[in-house]
Every structure is written in structure tokens, then in C-alpha cells.
Amino acid sequence: MVRHSRVDIIKPDQLNAEDVRVWQGFMAERDDLIGPYFDVRYVMAIGQSVPKAFVARLYDGDRIAGYFPFQRRGRTIQPLGAPLTDYHGIIGERDLEVDFKALLKSLGAQHLVFQGWVGPMNPAARTTHHIRRIADLTHGYDAWFEAQKAEHHKFFKNIGRCTRNVEKDFGGFEFSWEMATSAIIEWIIEQKRLQYKRSGLHDVFTCGWTLTLLKTLADYQDQGFGLRVGVFRNKGDLVAAEICLVKGDNLHFWFPAYAESYGRYSPGILLSMRIMQHVEALGVKRVDFGCGGEQYKHVLTTPERACLEGVVSSVPSVGEMLLDQLVEILPVMKHRIKNVRLSLRRRFNIIQACEVSASGWLKAMGGTARRALSRAANDQAA
Known part of the structure; x- marks a missing residue:
């Protein structure tokens, strides 16, 4: 030891x-x-x-x-x-x-x-356990596809329907595997910011440095390491794009986005699958979808190792105590308190990470508190 x-x-x-x-x-x-x-x-x-x-x-x-x-x-x-x-x-x-x-x-x-x-x-x-979700391409894309299809037949049937509709309505989308240019990064971030606005989540790109991080990383190219982007276009127009981080035979899906006007075709899922098909031929064996809770990730992947979310402290955390107090005043059922607390803690941590100025932090925290109280009141009324 x-x-x-x-x-x-x-x-x-x-x-x-x-x-x-x-x-x-x-x-x-x-x-x-x-x-x-x-x-x-x-x-x-x-x-x-x-x-x-x-x-x-x-x-x-x-x-x-x-x-x-x-x-x-x-x-x-x-x-x-x-x-x-x-x-x-x-x-x-x-x-x-x-x-x-x-x-x-x-x-x-x-x-x-x-x-x-x-x-x-x-x-x-104080920790919460999560599981990393992985698509294993060790035996090739086709083997992965057949294994997942056998487990989730209904989902893949729907994906097949979406693929046929894309062919019927557009003659298919044009796929490309590209370097991450500033233009494509900005398009993806624009779609993500619209998504944050609709969902009420904190916009992680308001602070500025996070966008700079992506562009700086895009400029850093080394053997077997760097940002790449999978893209769907329809007659030159962007339909969907996903920023990926590649290291050797590992690929991490990072920032997916698609134009809302194409939403009924599930372009994000179709693009993820097309990217996997493409990179498998380039030698990628392992595709990491992260550990988020989106249902499609569970269908396209298998569980791998655990990772932890939480906090370790040497003294009592003022932030944790504030969260406890906020949860106590929210009009929510007791059985929901744990989930509400976890959601608020995540939002607080994201804001703390992004907003390095006092004005940005106060503005973001005020907005989060108002949304939490409004949502809790609506839930109670329902």
C-alpha cells in the first residue's frame, strides 16, 4: 500500500x-x-x-x-x-x-x-453510484447491432422505421466524419443552448470559458487523440451533429445536437449509430455513452464499471446545508425529497463550476431557486 x-x-x-x-x-x-x-x-x-x-x-x-x-x-x-x-x-x-x-x-x-x-x-x-454505459465494438458493428436488437427488438424496429422515413422523405442524410471546426461547434452549442432554455437547466455556455475549452481542444490534435464530429446533412443543411472525444480505440460521445425541425426522425440516435458504424472500421473498439439516464443509452449499450457522484468535506458544507433548508421549504412529498435534493445539488455544482464571477453566480442561483419553487408549487397543485 x-x-x-x-x-x-x-x-x-x-x-x-x-x-x-x-x-x-x-x-x-x-x-x-x-x-x-x-x-x-x-x-x-x-x-x-x-x-x-x-x-x-x-x-x-x-x-x-x-x-x-x-x-x-x-x-x-x-x-x-x-x-x-x-x-x-x-x-x-x-x-x-x-x-x-x-x-x-x-x-x-x-x-x-x-x-x-x-x-x-x-x-x-456522500455519494451516489452510477454505471458507465458502453457499446462494445470488439467483435464489430454488425455483431453489436445484432446483440442489441435481440434484446430490444421494439426499439430497433422503430429505428428501422425512422431510417425508412428518412430515405423516403429526403433520400437519406449525408454523413461525414470531420474535424471539429469553430462553425460546427457553434452550431451544436446553439442547439444545446436552446435545449437548456426549454428545459430550465443552467446554460453551461453562458460563462464563456466552456466554449473556449471546446475550441481549444479542437485545435489540439495529436496521434490518436482529439475532437471529431459526426454530422448529418440534408442538401447541405445541418440536421444533426455530435462532438466526440477520441483516444486510441476509445470514443466518448460528448455533445449531441439536432435541428428541432427533424426531431420526428430521431436524427440523434440515427447519427450515433452511424458514427459507431464508421469508427469501427477505423479501429474503435469501445464507445462510451456516459452515465446519464436517457433511455436510449440503455438500449444501445451494456453496463460497465461504476463511477461516483458526490462530495467529500473536511468541514460541514454550507452549500449542503443550504440545499437541506431549501428542500425543507419546498412543498414536495417526503418520498421525493431525496430526488429533489440530488437535482438541486447537481444544479448548484454546475453553477459553481461554470460561474466564476459573483454576478454570474448570483444570477444563476436566483434563477435556479425560482424555477425550483415554481416547479414544486405546480407539482403540488397537480
């Missing part, structure tokens, strides 16, 4: 060649740190775009035992790139044991908030 004994804090652009070598060595020995978010190139690419971005070097004596990329938000720290970084954890030796309260003290923080933690966590942390 390895215990960290001290911590150095550096900026992401201060990672040197030796850091890269050691980091990649940790990745090679850890089969749970799968995918692009744990890659040192991801951290180096986005580091200058993220406000108050740092990397903690964890030492065992004089030897580096691990790294933790993070961002500082007051007395709270979050994994670097939150809320956009879907998975995170400490990139370190397999048997590294971290004293998280000591780590918080070393980093000058009181709380660590996370949404997709992979690896060991403090048993005292």
Missing part, C-alpha cells in the same frame, strides 16, 4: 516531459482509467482555458505517486474541466491510498465535489 506524504501544486502548462512519462505509466497499469478524460493530453489541452486550473502532484517520499487535475472555486475544488469533464479521479499507482481530508488541507480547500469519480473514494463521502 502506498500513502501520499506531500503535495505540490502546479499549473497544467508546467507539466514537464518527466510528468508526462510518469502519468502515462500510471495509465498503462490502471485498467479502470479508461478513455480520453484521464489522458495527460486532455489536461494539457484544456488547462489554459479553465479558470483557476491546477494539477496536484502527490508524492510518496521523493517519488511521484499520483496526479490530480482540479479547478478551484472558493473553498471548493472540482475535477479539472467540470462540469464538462464526464469522468475524473486521481491518476496514480494502483495501490495508492489517499487521505482525502489531508489532500483537501494541502490544496487549501474544504470540499471536493465530483460527478463521475473513478477509483477509490473516502468512505465518509
Whole structure:
């Protein structure tokens, strides 16, 4: 067992060649740190775009035992790139044991908030378990398709109907697998912002730095790593597009979007399947859909490893206490309190991650509180 004994804090652009070598060595020995978010190139690419971005070097004596990329938000720290970084954890030796309260003290923080933690966590942390959803293309796209179709016949029958309707009405959509240009990123973000507005969720792109992060990452191209976009067009017009993050034979679906006028054809699902068919021929073996609750993900994937959402604190969290008080005054049934609390905590964490100015934070929190009270009142009236 390895215990960290001290911590150095550096900026992401201060990672040197030796850091890269050691980091990649940790990745090679850890089969749970799968995918692009744990890659040192991801951290180096986005580091200058993220406000108050740092990397903690964890030492065992004089030897580096691990790294933790993070961002500082007051007395709270979050994994670097939150809320956009879907998975995170400490990139370190397999048997590294971290004293998280000591780590918080070393980093000058009181709380660590996370949404997709992979690896060991403090048993005292308040956590919710989620399951990563994976499409396994190891035996090819056709084998994946037949296996999922056998399990979810009705869904794939409906998808077949959508495909025929696209052929009948448009002669099919033109598919392309492209570099992520500023123009296509901006189109996707425009659709996402409309979606946030309709749903009442916080717009994660209002703050500005999150869009800069995507564009900076798009400019960072390395062997077997970077952003790519799958696109459907109809006579030159954009129908649907999905930003993907690729590392070797792993692909992570990141930001999907489609034009509402094509909604009845399920273009987002059709595009995801077309992307998988295309990248399987390029050597991709594993497609990560994240751990969100959308039903289509459960149909197109199989469960893999668990990840954690939650908070670990060295002192009582004011934010958690405020959430408790807000939940208490909401007119909701007691059996719904847990879900309401989790929803509010997620919104609070997203706002805290995005909004680094006091005015932006206050505006976003005020809007969230008003929506929560309005929705709870409507639910009670119903």
C-alpha cells in the first residue's frame, strides 16, 4: 500500500516531459482509467482555458505517486474541466491510498465535489453510484447491432422505421466524419443552448470559458487523440451533429445536437449509430455513452464499471446545508425529497463550476431557486 506524504501544486502548462512519462505509466497499469478524460493530453489541452486550473502532484517520499487535475472555486475544488469533464479521479499507482481530508488541507480547500469519480473514494463521502454505459465494438458493428436488437427488438424496429422515413422523405442524410471546426461547434452549442432554455437547466455556455475549452481542444490534435464530429446533412443543411472525444480505440460521445425541425426522425440516435458504424472500421473498439439516464443509452449499450457522484468535506458544507433548508421549504412529498435534493445539488455544482464571477453566480442561483419553487408549487397543485 502506498500513502501520499506531500503535495505540490502546479499549473497544467508546467507539466514537464518527466510528468508526462510518469502519468502515462500510471495509465498503462490502471485498467479502470479508461478513455480520453484521464489522458495527460486532455489536461494539457484544456488547462489554459479553465479558470483557476491546477494539477496536484502527490508524492510518496521523493517519488511521484499520483496526479490530480482540479479547478478551484472558493473553498471548493472540482475535477479539472467540470462540469464538462464526464469522468475524473486521481491518476496514480494502483495501490495508492489517499487521505482525502489531508489532500483537501494541502490544496487549501474544504470540499471536493465530483460527478463521475473513478477509483477509490473516502468512505465518509456522500455519494451516489452510477454505471458507465458502453457499446462494445470488439467483435464489430454488425455483431453489436445484432446483440442489441435481440434484446430490444421494439426499439430497433422503430429505428428501422425512422431510417425508412428518412430515405423516403429526403433520400437519406449525408454523413461525414470531420474535424471539429469553430462553425460546427457553434452550431451544436446553439442547439444545446436552446435545449437548456426549454428545459430550465443552467446554460453551461453562458460563462464563456466552456466554449473556449471546446475550441481549444479542437485545435489540439495529436496521434490518436482529439475532437471529431459526426454530422448529418440534408442538401447541405445541418440536421444533426455530435462532438466526440477520441483516444486510441476509445470514443466518448460528448455533445449531441439536432435541428428541432427533424426531431420526428430521431436524427440523434440515427447519427450515433452511424458514427459507431464508421469508427469501427477505423479501429474503435469501445464507445462510451456516459452515465446519464436517457433511455436510449440503455438500449444501445451494456453496463460497465461504476463511477461516483458526490462530495467529500473536511468541514460541514454550507452549500449542503443550504440545499437541506431549501428542500425543507419546498412543498414536495417526503418520498421525493431525496430526488429533489440530488437535482438541486447537481444544479448548484454546475453553477459553481461554470460561474466564476459573483454576478454570474448570483444570477444563476436566483434563477435556479425560482424555477425550483415554481416547479414544486405546480407539482403540488397537480
